Amino acid sequence: MKVCVSIHTDSGDFSHTFGIVGRQFPDSERLATAIAKRVQSALGTADLRVFSKLGTTDYSTYIFATHAKVPAALIELCSHELPRDLDALWANGQQVAQALVDGVIEYAGRCNDVDWRAEAEAYRVKYEQATAEVATAKTRIQWLESYLKNIGALAGQALQKG
Secondary structure, three states: OOOEEEEEEEOOOOOEEEEEEOOOOOOHHHHHHHHHHHHHHHHOOOEEEEEOEEOOEEHHHOHHHHOOOOOEEEEEEEEOOOHHHHHHHHHOHHHHHHHHHHHHHHHHHOOOOOOHHHHHHHHHHHHHHHHHHHHHHHHHHHHHHHHHHHHHHHHHHHHHHO
């Protein structure tokens, strides 16, 4: 399963977290909602909204939506014009990062058409295999270096005896 999540801060004179979606993928709204509600909780922003159009602005024409090949959401974390929102963002950066991850996991857990747990397990197995291969390659390199040093030492001794 793949999703596209764009994040940044928003201007505005009120404290808010927005989940903005295009209309190309119906699941985008569920993705944005799962993430935005967790981000709002982490930051304590005053307002939470999920939408594709706000006033006269149609966000489904924005690049995050028009170029998406998978469900996509633009998450406006908070207002960068409000010191309170920015202070919360700086103070809670780790919690915001975790909220983003947890929102994607919540979204994935509700996808009936994709076995995301099996996919995650497959990636974990690939990672462990790659880690083992790197360790094996490092061991081989260390053995080869040792062998070459020993050959060099033996060659040096032979030249000295000459």
